[in-house]
Amino acid sequence: MVANLTILSFLFLSASTFIDATTTNATNPHAFIQCFLNSTSSSNSTSKLLHIPSTTSYADVFNSSIRNIRSITPNATMPAIILTPTNASHVQAAVKCGKAQGLRIRVRSGGHDYEGLSSVSSGDPFILLDLINFASVAVDATDGTAWVGAGATIGELYYHINVGAKNQTAGFPASICHTVGVSGLLSGGGIGTMMRKYGTSADNIVDAVVVDASGTLLDRKSMGEDLFWAIRGGGASSFGIVLSFKINLVYVPPTVTVFQVQKTLSEDVTKLVGRWQKVAPRLDDNLFIRVLVNAIGNKEKGNRTIQASFQSLFLGGRQELLSILDKSFPELGVEAKDCTEMSWMNSTLYFAKAPKLDPTFLLNRNPYSNSSFKAKSDFVKKPIPAEGLEKIWKFLLEAVDDSVQMVMDPLGARMDEIEETAIPFPHRKGNLYNIQHYLGWPTNEDSQKHLDWMKSFYNFLAPYVSKSPRAAYLNYRDIDLGRNEKGKTSYRKATEWGQRYFLNNFKRLAQVKAKVDPDNYFQHEQSIPPYSIN
Numbered sequence: 434m435v436a437n438l439t440i441l442s443f444l445f446l447s448a449s450t451f452i453d454a455t456t457t458n459a460t461n462p463h464a465f466i467q468c469f470l471n472s473t474s475s476s477n478s479t480s481k482l483l484h485i486p487s488t489t490s491y492a493d494v495f496n497s498s499i500r501n502i503r504s505i506t507p508n509a510t511m512p513a514i515i516l517t518p519t520n521a522s523h524v525q526a527a528v529k530c531g532k533a534q535g536l537r538i539r540v541r542s543g544g545h546d547y548e549g550l551s552s553v554s555s556g557d558p559f560i561l562l563d564l565i566n567f568a569s570v571a572v573d574a575t576d577g578t579a580w581v582g583a584g585a586t587i588g589e590l591y592y593h594i595n596v597g598a599k600n601q602t603a604g605f606p607a608s609i610c611h612t613v614g615v616s617g618l619l620s621g622g623g624i625g626t627m628m629r630k631y632g633t634s635a636d637n638i639v640d641a642v643v644v645d646a647s648g649t650l651l652d653r654k655s656m657g658e659d660l661f662w663a664i665r666g667g668g669a670s671s672f673g674i675v676l677s678f679k680i681n682l683v684y685v686p687p688t689v690t691v692f693q694v695q696k697t698l699s700e701d702v703t704k705l706v707g708r709w710q711k712v713a714p715r716l717d718d719n720l721f722i723r724v725l726v727n728a729i730g731n732k733e734k735g736n737r738t739i740q741a742s743f744q745s746l747f748l749g750g751r752q753e754l755l756s757i758l759d760k761s762f763p764e765l766g767v768e769a770k771d772c773t774e775m776s777w778m779n780s781t782l783y784f785a786k787a788p789k790l791d792p793t794f795l796l797n798r799n800p801y802s803n804s805s806f807k808a809k810s811d812f813v814k815k816p817i818p819a820e821g822l823e824k825i826w827k828f829l830l831e832a833v834d835d836s837v838q839m840v841m842d843p844l845g846a847r848m849d850e851i852e853e854t855a856i857p858f859p860h861r862k863g864n865l866y867n868i869q870h871y872l873g874w875p876t877n878e879d880s881q882k883h884l885d886w887m888k889s890f891y892n893f894l895a896p897y898v899s900k901s902p903r904a905a906y907l908n909y910r911d912i913d914l915g916r917n918e919k920g921k922t923s924y925r926k927a928t929e930w931g932q933r934y935f936l937n938n939f940k941r942l943a944q945v946k947a948k949v950d951p952d953n954y955f956q957h958e959q960s961i962p963p964y965s966i967n
């Protein structure tokens with residue numbers, strides 16, 4: 434206890450900004466720290482895991498995984514405390530103490546949440562639990578599985594299961610971006626270049642270790658199938674704190690092939706994208722071709738045009754790829770010289786735009802990104818007719834900003850086979866592709882005009898995409914879809930966004946929530962409230 438008091442006074446030394454913080458309940462952080470140090474006193478170094486605004490480590494830890502500075506405004510509420518636990522018992526203590534002191538917890542894995550909900554809040558004081566120290570990856574080669582720490586990045590995951598485990602044919606279906614965190618990606622679904630063969634990332638989770646709202650440490654057996662279902666696509670943040678996932682590794686052939694071909698308006702983009710919509714979702718499950726559409730060039734220079742970039746991963750060799758394309762998509766005109774054979778590991782570097790094919794690049798978590806973005810998402814069930822595509826190009830050509838992009842990821846194949854209710858991620862059969870509408874800008878100023886543009890683009894697209902409800906992908910979180918009202922939220926209110934992310938799985942998610950966290954301790958602007966009839 435004496436040691437704890439020393440630590441406390443150390444932490445609060447010149448901590449006036451902390452104590453005076455008007456946005457936090459000043460009594461709580463103090464009591465939380467006392468409680469936390471008390472409950473973890475067996476390991477007397479736990480004070481080092483606490484970072485408060487007056488400690489020098491605070492800004493570094495806070496900034497270590499910020500991906501979108503749009504949400505880091507002077508108006509945002511910063512964490513009262515950042516905690517970087519190294520042991521499950523610290524997380525259990527944090528939940529118990531947080532609950533006892535009326536302070537909520539936000540958890541951060543890779544920090545890529547599109548609305549910054551893992552780093553700041555819109556008013557509620559909170560503790561930020563950053564899982565950076567839970568980043569180990571342990572492969573079990575005998576059964577082709579791995580336990581992955583909840584704070585690892587997808588790049589670390591790729592590296593350790595393949596290069597680390599010395600197995601060139603071990604892969605995992607996850608994101609293209611390697612700095613995305615395992616927890617957000619896996620617990621929210623996870624779409625990428627291998628989903629047509631193996632489903633979403635979440636479809637490949639076989640076990641998990643979770644701390645629930647009472648601070649109990651659970652695995653799949655002790656948590657039960659309802660909670661285990663919810664954290665595979667429902668977003669873990671409403672249900673508990675995941676410490677690790679056990680995943681099934683998938684087989685990737687020793688040689689894969691990649692290509693990228695770019696076409697502009699004068700090269701018949703409309704016809705090609707029109708055809709792509711029909712072909713890409715029906716291709717062989719080894720073949721993934723996505724399209725990135727954006728406006729390039731300059732109006733004054735008279736060379737403004739639409740560019741469609743077709744990017745592909747084929748789980749096989751060049752010759753086989755060319756013969757498939759020759760049969761199903763000859764219009765694209767892909768030739769042998771466009772195709773590069775490489776290992777799957779190297780293909781992840783290719784997609785990550787690594788400067789050279791060196792797998793250790795994937796271990797770089799790329800701290801701090803200095804720009805802002807806003808994104809929204811759609812699912813498309815019927816091919817957009819040529820006139821529709823042309824109207825979309827026109828809208829993009831008139832956009833004030835060049836960094837507007839539509840990322841179209843084809844679904845189909847394995848994505849169609851998995852039942853809509855298998856896990857909370859519901860966007861299965863009947864969907865042709867997902868679109869991410871993305872707009873980036875370099876600072877966190879002038880956000881409003883960009884947000885307004887994005888809203889108008891989204892409204893304009895309504896006739897071409899899924900309806901009733903207009904579906905959205907949880908991991909492309911969009912706060913415009915709705916938010917919990919401070920202090921009072923309801924199942925009905927949350928249906929506004931919940932049904933769009935989860936379709937008919939939303940009700941079951943709320944029912945699981947009522948069972949595992951009836952007090953709604955784990956909550957944020959877009960968390961799932963416990964089910965109730967109103």
Ligand SMILES: Cc1cc2nc3c(=O)[nH]c(=O)nc-3n(C[C@H](O)[C@H](O)[C@H](O)COP(=O)(O)OP(=O)(O)OC[C@H]3O[C@@H](n4cnc5c(N)ncnc54)[C@H](O)[C@@H]3O)c2cc1C
Nearest residue numbers: 542543544545546551608609610614616617624669670675
């Ligand atoms: C550059 C970029 C590229 C992307 N590419 C893809 C892609 O290819 N495919 C795709 O599907 N998605 C992609 N995404 C979206 C990505 O899947 C989501 O943003 C995802 O939620 C990020 O996970 P994270 O762990 O990095 O984020 P975080 O911000 O750390 O977490 C996201 C949410 O999960 C909660 N959370 C985090 N860890 C835990 C935990 N251990 N327990 C409970 N709750 C937790 C957080 O509180 C937050 O609500 C991309 C995002 C970015 C910014």
Ligand SMILES: *[C@@H]1O[C@H](CO)[C@@H](O)[C@H](O)[C@H]1NC(C)=O
Nearest residue numbers: 434464465466467468469471
């Ligand atoms: C911490 O422990 C001491 C002594 O065991 C106790 O008096 C005190 O109330 C505890 N504080 C909290 C916040 O739990």
Ligand SMILES: *[C@@H]1O[C@H](CO)[C@@H](O)[C@H](O)[C@H]1NC(C)=O
Nearest residue numbers: 435436437474475476477478
């Ligand atoms: C802290 O722990 C170390 C070993 O983990 C021990 O040697 C030391 O005496 C402890 N200090 C206090 C003040 O409890």
Ligand SMILES: *[C@@H]1O[C@H](CO)[C@@H](O)[C@H](O)[C@H]1NC(C)=O
Nearest residue numbers: 491492493495496497511801
């Ligand atoms: C880091 O965070 C602080 C706020 O805690 C902020 O003022 C600073 O600009 C951030 N950026 C860098 C690169 O340190």
Ligand SMILES: *[C@@H]1O[C@H](CO)[C@@H](O)[C@H](O)[C@H]1NC(C)=O
Nearest residue numbers: 506507508509877878879880
């Ligand atoms: C911050 O809050 C003030 C007052 O509520 C508001 O006028 C202002 O627009 C907000 N700024 C940002 C960047 O959100």
Ligand SMILES: *[C@@H]1O[C@H](CO)[C@@H](O)[C@H](O)[C@H]1NC(C)=O
Nearest residue numbers: 475476519520521522523567
């Ligand atoms: C966590 O702490 C417990 C008890 O002190 C210990 O047995 C366990 O090995 C620790 N786990 C990790 C991952 O350090």
Ligand SMILES: *[C@@H]1O[C@H](CO)[C@@H](O)[C@H](O)[C@H]1NC(C)=O
Nearest residue numbers: 458459460461533534535536
């Ligand atoms: C601060 O937290 C304490 C303990 O939970 C509570 O009693 C008090 O009402 C809170 N104060 C404010 C201003 O929220």
Ligand SMILES: *[C@@H]1O[C@H](CO)[C@@H](O)[C@H](O)[C@H]1NC(C)=O
Nearest residue numbers: 574577600602603682683684
């Ligand atoms: C490599 O991993 C894949 C996927 O788990 C598996 O199919 C294959 O048998 C493994 N190879 C070796 C040599 O362990």
Ligand SMILES: *[C@@H]1O[C@H](CO)[C@@H](O)[C@H](O)[C@H]1NC(C)=O
Nearest residue numbers: 729730731734735736737738
């Ligand atoms: C448009 O023209 C400018 C100036 O000639 C040139 O720098 C730019 O690269 C061109 N852009 C495209 C997309 O052709």
Ligand SMILES: *[C@@H]1O[C@H](CO)[C@@H](O)[C@H](O)[C@H]1NC(C)=O
Nearest residue numbers: 596776777778779790791792
């Ligand atoms: C990736 O490509 C580089 C350059 O061709 C090669 O040296 C390296 O062995 C490849 N790495 C893997 C893991 O396949």
Ligand SMILES: *[C@@H]1O[C@H](CO)[C@@H](O)[C@H](O)[C@H]1NC(C)=O
Nearest residue numbers: 496800801802803804875876
């Ligand atoms: C952030 O952006 C500013 C202005 O564009 C630049 O001067 C600064 O070096 C950048 N900081 C980081 C950490 O990237």
